[in-house]
Amino acid sequence: MSGNNKEWQEERERLVVIKGIIEQKQDRLKDQAGDLRQGIISFRKNFWDDVTVNIDEPDDIIETEASIRQQAEVLSERERNHGRMHARMKTLDRLQHSPYFGRIDFLEENDREADQIYIGIASLMDEKDEDFLIYDWRAPISSLYYDYYPGPVHYRTPEGSISGDMMLKRQFIIKHGVLEGLFDTGVTIGDQLLQELLGAHASTKMKNIVATIQKEQNQIIRNEKSKILIVQGVAGSGKTSAALQRVAYLLYTHRETLNNGNMVLFSPNPLFNSYVRSVLPELGEENIRQTTYNEYIEERLGDSFRFEDSFEQMENFLVNGDSADSQNRMANILIKSSLAFKKVIDKYTTVLAREGLIFKDITFRGRTLLEARVINDYFYGLSSSMSIRSRMEFVAEWLLAKLKEIERSEWQEQWVESEVQLLDKEDYLVAFKKLQKKNPWTDDSFDDFDREQEILGEMVVKRRFKPIKDDIKRLAFIDIKSTYCQLFKSGGEPFVKADTENWDQICKFTLEQLDRNDLTWEDVTPYLYFQTQLLGRNIYSNIRHVSIDEAQDYSPFQFAYLKVLFPNAKMTLLGDFNQAIYAHALNTASFFSSEMSITEPYEKITLTRSYRSTRPIVEFTKKLVKEGERIVPFNRDGDKPTLTQAEDAKSVHKKILDRVNNLQSKGLQTIAVICKTMAECIEAYDELRNRTAIQLMDRETHAFTKGTVIIPAYLAKGIEFDAVIIYDASRTKYSKESERKLFYTACTRAMHELHLFSLGEVSPFLEKIPHSSYNKLV
Numbered sequence: 001m002s003g004n005n006k007e008w009q010e011e012r013e014r015l016v017v018i019k020g021i022i023e024q025k026q027d028r029l030k031d032q033a034g035d036l037r038q039g040i041i042s043f044r045k046n047f048w049d050d051v052t053v054n055i056d057e058p059d060d061i062i063e064t065e066a067s068i069r070q071q072a073e074v075l076s077e078r079e080r081n082h083g084r085m086h087a088r089m090k091t092l093d094r095l096q097h098s099p100y101f102g103r104i105d106f107l108e109e110n111d112r113e114a115d116q117i118y119i120g121i122a123s124l125m126d127e128k129d130e131d132f133l134i135y136d137w138r139a140p141i142s143s144l145y146y147d148y149y150p151g152p153v154h155y156r157t158p159e160g161s162i163s164g165d166m167m168l169k170r171q172f173i174i175k176h177g178v179l180e181g182l183f184d185t186g187v188t189i190g191d192q193l194l195q196e197l198l199g200a201h202a203s204t205k206m207k208n209i210v211a212t213i214q215k216e217q218n219q220i221i222r223n224e225k226s227k228i229l230i231v232q233g234v235a236g237s238g239k240t241s242a243a244l245q246r247v248a249y250l251l252y253t254h255r256e257t258l259n260n261g262n263m264v265l266f267s268p269n270p271l272f273n274s275y276v277r278s279v280l281p282e283l284g285e286e287n288i289r290q291t292t293y294n295e296y297i298e299e300r301l302g303d304s305f306r307f308e309d310s311f312e313q314m315e316n317f318l319v320n321g322d323s324a325d326s327q328n329r330m331a332n333i334l335i336k337s338s339l340a341f342k343k344v345i346d347k348y349t350t351v352l353a354r355e356g357l358i359f360k361d362i363t364f365r366g367r368t369l370l371e372a373r374v375i376n377d378y379f380y381g382l383s384s385s386m387s388i389r390s391r392m393e394f395v396a397e398w399l400l401a402k403l404k405e406i407e408r409s410e411w412q413e414q415w416v417e418s419e420v421q422l423l424d425k426e427d428y429l430v431a432f433k434k435l436q437k438k439n440p441w442t443d444d445s446f447d448d449f450d451r452e453q454e455i456l457g458e459m460v461v462k463r464r465f466k467p468i469k470d471d472i473k474r475l476a477f478i479d480i481k482s483t484y485c486q487l488f489k490s491g492g493e494p495f496v497k498a499d500t501e502n503w504d505q506i507c508k509f510t511l512e513q514l515d516r517n518d519l520t521w522e523d524v525t526p527y528l529y530f531q532t533q534l535l536g537r538n539i540y541s542n543i544r545h546v547s548i549d550e551a552q553d554y555s556p557f558q559f560a561y562l563k564v565l566f567p568n569a570k571m572t573l574l575g576d577f578n579q580a581i582y583a584h585a586l587n588t589a590s591f592f593s594s595e596m597s598i599t600e601p602y603e604k605i606t607l608t609r610s611y612r613s614t615r616p617i618v619e620f621t622k623k624l625v626k627e628g629e630r631i632v633p634f635n636r637d638g639d640k641p642t643l644t645q646a647e648d649a650k651s652v653h654k655k656i657l658d659r660v661n662n663l664q665s666k667g668l669q670t671i672a673v674i675c676k677t678m679a680e681c682i683e684a685y686d687e688l689r690n691r692t693a694i695q696l697m698d699r700e701t702h703a704f705t706k707g708t709v710i711i712p713a714y715l716a717k718g719i720e721f722d723a724v725i726i727y728d729a730s731r732t733k734y735s736k737e738s739e740r741k742l743f744y745t746a747c748t749r750a751m752h753e754l755h756l757f758s759l760g761e762v763s764p765f766l767e768k769i770p771h772s773s774y775n776k777l778v
């Protein structure tokens with residue numbers, strides 16, 4: 001702790017003043033919010049008093065509608081205001097707890113006196129709303145705090161660059177409104193605040209890191225110019241943290257033009273979603289949409305197919321990796337994940353613009369109303385200079401018009417008469433009202449009866465035709481599935497033939513799947529891409545920023561598809577090629593490591609410092625992967641990892657149990673027993689559940705809880721635990737090169753302690769690790 005007594009005294013006094021001002025603002029805001037709330041309640045009560053309701057004439061109805069709309073707008077504006085006050089109140093509460101974490105004294109060029117800039121999670125103005133008492137960490141000037149040591153500095157504003165000298169850089173620890181620590185950077189050695197934060201127990205919720213953002217992370221957070229920003233960061237280097245603070249930064253900096261509805265974060269699994277969900281609200285921002293690629297696919301595919309998700313594919317490979325079927329499957333995965341296959345589909349789509357699209361008959365009650373052949377002729381009769389999509393729209397219009405004609409002739413049909421008998425009272429009432437409106441003066445009740453029957457018939461037909469019309473509007477008259485299948489029939493002849501060795505075999509495999517209405521995980525993206533290229537619908541053009549965490553797990557095709565789905569978005573891709581665990585990345589470079597598949601200009605930032613684990617853990621894990629020597633541990637001390645080997649399962653389980661008990665008694669709050677597969681997790685769970693409090697986490701688990709959990713490595717991605725136990729680090733489980741990254745991912749989840757157990761011979765991945773890096777236990 002630094003700072004002399006006088007400085008401590010001054011900072012304490014200032015803190016008291018600031019807290020006082022925050023309190024005043026809280027009181028004032030509470031009063032205003034109370035008044036507004038009362039106003040809203042009475043407005044709601046008297047809502048109808050100020051509305052003139054008159055529905056006699058069409059003009060009166062329009063006027064009434066306008067009057068209701070106006071009232072509703074006034075109400076929702078007041079409610080929005082109340083919402084804003086509520087959010088500000090929450091921010092003031094947070095500031096009251098810890099108003100700021102940093103201070104810089106900045107002497108601007110040509111000025112005489114340095115300004116004291118205090119930096120916190122939100123800004124605070126003085127009583128007159130003239131001067132900043134606290135600057136938001138995202139304000140342009142606050143970047144100085146993250147980017148420089150004291151000395152000559154400059155920062156960018158929308159109006160240009162501002163230079164000067166930083167005279168002082170100070171960090172504070174303020175908890176519950178009490179100043180607990182004060183450090184002047186440049187005077188003290190090391191980063192105590194960071195030490196303290198990283199040394200704390202892991203939580204079930206990710207923390208924000210605004211007080212200790214590092215310079216290279218700040219580059220990511222404040223990057224504005226790149227359309228595609230790639231962050232390659234080693235395990236625990238703060239990629240996810242940077243991604244979330246970046247979202248908060250962008251929302252703040254572009255608050256006039258950007259809101260949380262314009263941003264999407266892709267994360268690896270639902271568990272991870274719950275883990276990071278609190279970061280943005282903690283920073284006073286609303287959450288953006290967090291999703292997973294699986295979830296997106298499910299949404300778009302609906303129930304048209306049964307499809308395997310990424311976890312099932314993963315599990316299948318880990319369990320049956322060596323079988324002949326898996327070898328064939330791998331061939332399918334490799335081609336379907338590649339940009340080469342995207343090109344095949346693009347080529348095929350170009351051909352389809354001229355010939356080959358397959359249409360469906362439009363049928364009704366077992367009758368064909370419009371033949372596929374006729375639709376086909378109409379489609380290909382339209383000018384080929386129009387895109388497929390535009391022609392489809394024309395076809396849809398034409399079909400709807402045709403259907404209208406058919407609908408009219410249908411009223412006379414026998415089935416209509418029978419269905420009219422089954423209509424209920426309300427329908428008769430509607431028909432009666434319609435009739436009256438059409439001809440209120442008629443005395444001829446016979447004629448009325450016929451006309452009523454006609455109206456009722458019209459109603460029945462309209463109702464029954466509605467789903468057909470809806471299908472036409474959805475362009476469901478194209479048989480996407482059959483058209484996709486056609487690409488694999490006769491090896492794609494005469495349309496497009498993929499230039500790959502096992503193509504015939506891949507075609508056979510794909511057709512078998514599609515025949516059963518199944519889609520493998522690797523086929524899902526090409527299929528949906530094909531559908532999007534034909535129909536051009538459901539593109540998210542309002543999304544302006546997409547962040548993809550664990551980007552190394554996306555295939556080149558998946559990434560290309562995301563670019564089609566979000567045509568107007570800037571992309572931030574965060575990943576680590578050492579943690580690429582999915583099948584498509586095992587034998588080829590993923591788009592992330594090769595980057596060959598990123599055709600547009602991009603900027604790349606590399607993070608090599610690892611913050612999550614203690615130095616001894618990083619020294620151990622870095623030897624597991626290629627080029628691991630580049631990984632730099634943050635200097636935090638701790639115990640060396642341990643390795644316990646035993647020859648029989650009973651004794652391994654006993655030792656694991658002893659370790660779990662020991663960790664629990666030390667007060668560690670999140671302990672993970674990490675297994676290679678779900679099958680292994682179930683085995684471990686059966687062994688341990690009656691002997692200690694332990695929870696099994698599977699892909700249906702949507703929330704991360706404290707305590708001891710059993711989890712497969714692929715679901716533990718992105719998450720961290722106080723202690724990690726590797727359930728079985730033996731040669732039988734981890735020996736193939738394809739399992740190396742999974743093993744590395746599992747080990748790097750540990751913050752403070754890492755313990756490996758092995759049933760029988762230890763994994764060869766440990767061979768290169770010097771024995772001095774871990775303790776061998778018996």
Ligand SMILES: Nc1ncnc2c1ncn2[C@@H]1O[C@H](COP(=O)(O)OP(=O)(O)OP(=O)(O)O)[C@@H](O)[C@H]1O
Nearest residue numbers: 209212213214235236237238239240241611612718
């Ligand atoms: N600047 C920082 N200040 C404080 N803590 C940090 C900082 N950067 C990272 N951390 C901490 O390091 C840990 C790892 O961060 P994070 O999960 O963002 O890393 P990651 O690169 O996404 O990891 P992985 O790829 O292994 O999942 C977290 O506990 C995070 O709070």
